[in-house]
Amino acid sequence: MYLVVDDHPLARKGLEQIIHMYCPEEEVLEAGTVREAVSRMDEAAVSVAFIDIRLGAESGFDVLKWVKESRRDVRTIFITSSSRESDFFRAREMGVDAYILKDAFVDEIMFGLRAVQRGKKFYSAALVEKLNQAAEEDRKLEELTEREIEVLRLMSRGCSNAEIGDLLFISLGTVKKHVSSILGKLGFKSRVEAVLFAGKCDSLSELSV
Template sequence: MNIVIVDDHPLVRQGLTAVITVEGDMNLVGEASTGEEAVRLVAKVNPDVALIDLRLSEISGLEIIEKCKENAPVCKYIILTSSVAREDFQRARELGVDGYVLKEAFPEEVVTAIRLVYRGRKYYDPAMIDCMMSKDESEGHVEQLTPREMEVLVALGEGLCNKDIGKKLFITEYTVKKHVSQVLAKLELADRTQAALYAREKKITA
C-alpha cells in the first residue's frame, strides 16, 4: 500500500518513516510539512493511506483532510495527535476520519492502525478509547440486549458499516438500522462510535 506522511516536525516524520519502510507491504511515497504541500502531494500521488498531524503550525490536519478528500476521496485518512481532547476526537469522527492515533503509540500500534484502516476498518487508539469511556460511561447494561443485538454490537466494535453487518448476519440494512437503534437505546449511547468504543472497552467479541 502507498502511504504519505504529513507532519511539520522532521523528527516525527523520520520516526514514522523508520516504522513504515521496514514493513514489506508498505511503501512511503511522499512527505509534507505544510497544508499546501499536503494537498498537492495527496492529489499528485493519490495514496492509499495518509497519516496527518492534527495540528500543523498554520493549519488543522482536519482542514487538510477536507481539502484532500476533494481530489482523493478513496484515500484513507489517519489523524496523528498528542491530544486526548474529546472535542478533537468528535470533530475528527464527524469528518469521517478512518483512524485516530496518539503520538505516544508504539510502532506496532501504528502499523496495526495503518493495516486495519487500509482494509476499510476504523482504528481508534486504545488510550483514546479509555479516555472517551471514562468521560462518558454508559449506565446501560449489555445483559439487556437480545442475542441478535449482541451480534450487532460485536460488529460495531469491529468497525463494520450497516451494509457489511447485514452481509455478515444475513439480514437487510433496514433490519440492521433497527437493531443498532435498539442497541444505542438500551445501552444509553449517543451514536455508533460510542457503541464501538463500548464494545472494545468491554472486550465484547464473537
C-alpha cells in the same frame, strides 16, 4: 504510496522509518503544510495519509476536509498528541479512518494501518479508555442537582464549607447537607475522594457557578 503530513521533520522521518519496518517497498512522501499535502496528493497516487492535527499555524483538519471534498480514494489516519474529546469527535464526524495517539506503541500504529487498509475504523486504545472514563464521570455527575454541582466545583477549588456557604449565600448546615448528599450519590467515603474525582472531570470545569 503513503503520505506523512507533519510540521516537524523528525516526526515525519520517524513515522517513515516505522512504515518501512513493516512495508519496506512502499514509497513514503512527506509534507509539512496543508499546501504541500494537497500538492503531493495531486501529483501522486497516495493510498494512505498519516496526518498530524497541529501543523504549526495550520490544521490537519483542513487536509482531511480537502480529501473528503475532493472525493479522493485516500485512507486518512490522524496521528496526533491531542487526546481532546472535541478533536476526536470532530475527526470522526468528518470521516477520518483512524485516530492514533503519538505515544502509541509501534505495533498499535501498524495494527491501525492494517485495519484501515481493510476498510475498518481504528481508534487508539488509550483514547477509547479515556472517553469511556469521561462518559462514566458524566453519568455520575448527572446524579447531582445543579446546587450540588456548584458545591462540588467549589470543593475542587479548595474552598471550605464556610467559604462555600458565603459564595453561594447558603447556611453552613445546608452546605454540609449538600456535601453529604454528594458523597452518597458518588459513592465516596471522604471529601478528598470527591475533590479528586472533580479534578478529573473536564465537563465539571466548564460549568459555571
